[in-house]
Amino acid sequence: MKDGLRRSLLVLSPWLALVAxxxxxxxxxxxxxxxxxxxxxxxxxxxxxxxxxGLLTDVAVSTRRVFVGVAxxxxxAVPVGFLIGWFRAARQFADPVVNFFRALPPIALIPLVxxxxxxxxPAKIVILIYASFFSGVIVMMEGVAQTNPLFVRVAHxxxxxxxxxxxxxxxxxxxxxxxxxxxxxLGVSWATLVASELVAAQRGLGSMIQNASTYFLLDVIYVGxxxxxxxxxxxxxxxxxxxARFLAWQExxxx
Amino acid sequence: MSASxxxxxxxxxxxxxxxTPKGLLPVVEDVSYDIREGDxxxxxxxxxxxxxxxxxxxxxxxxxxAGRVLLDGRPVTGPGPDRGVMFQExxxxxxxxxxxxxxxxxxxKANRVPARERAEICRRYLDLMGLAAFxxxxxxxxxxxxxxxxxxxxxxxxxxxxxxxxEPFGALDAQTRSNMQNLLLEILAVERKTVxxxxxSVEEAIYLASRIVIVxxxxxxxxxxxxxxFGYPRDExxxxxxxxxxxxxxxxxxxxxxxxxxxxxxxxxxxSE
Numbered sequence: 001m002k003d004g005l006r007r008s009l010l011v012l013s014p015w016l017a018l019v020a021x022x023x024x025x026x027x028x029x030x031x032x033x034x035x036x037x038x039x040x041x042x043x044x045x046x047x048x049x050x051x052x053x054g055l056l057t058d059v060a061v062s063t064r065r066v067f068v069g070v071a072x073x074x075x076x077a078v079p080v081g082f083l084i085g086w087f088r089a090a091r092q093f094a095d096p097v098v099n100f101f102r103a104l105p106p107i108a109l110i111p112l113v114x115x116x117x118x119x120x121x122p123a124k125i126v127i128l129i130y131a132s133f134f135s136g137v138i139v140m141m142e143g144v145a146q147t148n149p150l151f152v153r154v155a156h157x158x159x160x161x162x163x164x165x166x167x168x169x170x171x172x173x174x175x176x177x178x179x180x181x182x183x184x185x186l187g188v189s190w191a192t193l194v195a196s197e198l199v200a201a202q203r204g205l206g207s208m209i210q211n212a213s214t215y216f217l218l219d220v221i222y223v224g225x226x227x228x229x230x231x232x233x234x235x236x237x238x239x240x241x242x243x244a245r246f247l248a249w250q251e252x253x254x255x
Numbered sequence: 256m257s258a259s260x261x262x263x264x265x266x267x268x269x270x271x272x273x274x275t276p277k278g279l280l281p282v283v284e285d286v287s288y289d290i291r292e293g294d295x296x297x298x299x300x301x302x303x304x305x306x307x308x309x310x311x312x313x314x315x316x317x318x319x320x321a322g323r324v325l326l327d328g329r330p331v332t333g334p335g336p337d338r339g340v341m342f343q344e345x346x347x348x349x350x351x352x353x354x355x356x357x358x359x360x361x362x363x364k365a366n367r368v369p370a371r372e373r374a375e376i377c378r379r380y381l382d383l384m385g386l387a388a389f390x391x392x393x394x395x396x397x398x399x400x401x402x403x404x405x406x407x408x409x410x411x412x413x414x415x416x417x418x419x420x421x422e423p424f425g426a427l428d429a430q431t432r433s434n435m436q437n438l439l440l441e442i443l444a445v446e447r448k449t450v451x452x453x454x455x456s457v458e459e460a461i462y463l464a465s466r467i468v469i470v471x472x473x474x475x476x477x478x479x480x481x482x483x484x485f486g487y488p489r490d491e492x493x494x495x496x497x498x499x500x501x502x503x504x505x506x507x508x509x510x511x512x513x514x515x516x517x518x519x520x521x522x523x524x525x526x527s528e
Contacts, residue, residue, distance in 0.1 A: 062296030132481045150346045151346060151348060153316060153340075153342075153346070154340070155359075156315075156334040157334045157336070157338065157339065157340040158339075158359060158361050158363060158365075158366075158409070158413055159364075159365030159366055159413060160363050160365070160367070161363075161364060162362065168363075169348070172350040172351075173350070225395060248393065249349050249351070249394075249395065250349070250395070251349070
């Protein structure tokens with residue numbers, strides 16, 4: 001019981017510190033108070049948006065976009081990254097291409113996406129798929145390329161067929177990279193969300209922030225940012241839970 | 256064990272050369288010797304001389320560029336469960352528990368057995384290797400010696416006729432190494448295999464093997480083959496026998512000679528006692 005209390009204090013303390021710093025900045029007089037809404041004002045706005053303006057719809061719309069974008073992006077990135085990582089020849093010509101596209105900020109592609117995909121839902125999803133695919137493909141590629149060939153050898157000496165080597169050795173060794181790719185893609189996708197919702201979105205956290213900035217509603221912007229951070233954090237936590245469950249065998253520092 | 260069995264393995268004028276930008280680099284050159292049924296052959300030579308390559312050809316990982324490696328009269332075409340292999344880096348599957356590692360080979364098409372039999376075989380080797388308490392643990396919780404015992408159990412589980420070992424105890428501390436040597440002798444006494452052991456420890460070769468092939472600095476050629484004058488079972492006491500000492504200084508002289516020949520060619524190496 002006491003341990004539980006100490007733990008929650010430990011988890012809460014950086015957040016409390018953050019709020020304290022926030023107040024400190026606002027009260028210090030160093031910044032124009034009009035430019036920094038107080039935490040309690042943001043909290044009030046949060047409640048207002050939640051009860052009266054359908055904040056949950058925005059959260060749901062954005063989450064769904066990120067979810068679809070990451071799911072499709074990673075579903076493509078896993079086989080592609082695997083092939084590039086596994087075959088050295090493929091890696092040699094694919095590596096620069098992949099890095100070229102990964103280096104392009106998705107925002108820079110928005111005008112093109114509008115031209116080719118219009119301004120509706122597909123356009124936003126396409127940007128998120130793009131962002132997840134290239135961040136995921138790199139992780140898969142690098143991870144698979146580092147697969148220890150010893151395990152494959154051992155399986156062969158025990159009589160494994162190529163199919164068995166793939167299913168019983170390569171797949172289990174690839175799972176950690178898939179989970180890492182998911183985590184990285186989730187992070188990148190939330191970062192790209194606002195950009196994707198610049199494309200004439202009606203709802204969503206990104207468009208909420210975008211609209212709020214037009215009317216200089218700083219507190220709404222803060223609420224939007226906090227929501228994005230929170231949902232991203234929750235998704236990451238869920239994924240980490242999943243990793244801990246599936247990857248109990250992995251050697252880790254501190255375990 | 257006697258060294259009078261039928262020849263099972265024949266290295267027949269085997270050469271293996273790597274194609275490098277600077278031309279062909281021979282690693283093994285014109286090697287010929289037999290391994291007979293029940294033999295325990297230790298191959299010893301300076302580090303980096305190509306003795307592992309010799310084992311890899313028998314295991315089926317590499318093909319000779321000239322000559323033939325024959326297994327019961329037929330050229331080796333690839334790895335198979337008739338030849339169990341142990342590596343210095345253990346190679347235990349980290350994503351499987353100890354028990355699942357042992358069972359792995361038995362779940363493959365090549366040597367599938369019913370679940371009940373599989374469980375019995377696992378139990379047997381868990382006990383023999385002293386791993387019963389760790390059956391459900393992942394390898395990350397095992398020490399080096401235990402990982403190597405697990406690798407041995409996993410190799411034995413599919414009932415190979417041959418055991419090929421590439422410096423299997425090289426990464427272990429002296430005490431663990433000596434325990435592993437004794438464990439290997441014990442299990443071989445219970446379940447005989449024809450063994451090829453790659454090592455650079457002279458004492459390990461004499462203590463374990465029935466015959467020792469001493470190979471030259473790279474490219475590896477056969478320098479000399481010596482019969483070990485001790486039968487099985489053996490125990491630590493043979494280390495004190497005068498013949499042991501004589502054999503040790505003879506082999507050590509040969510190996511040191513080759514080591515000196517190799518210096519300047521490759522990185523220096525320390526010989527373990």
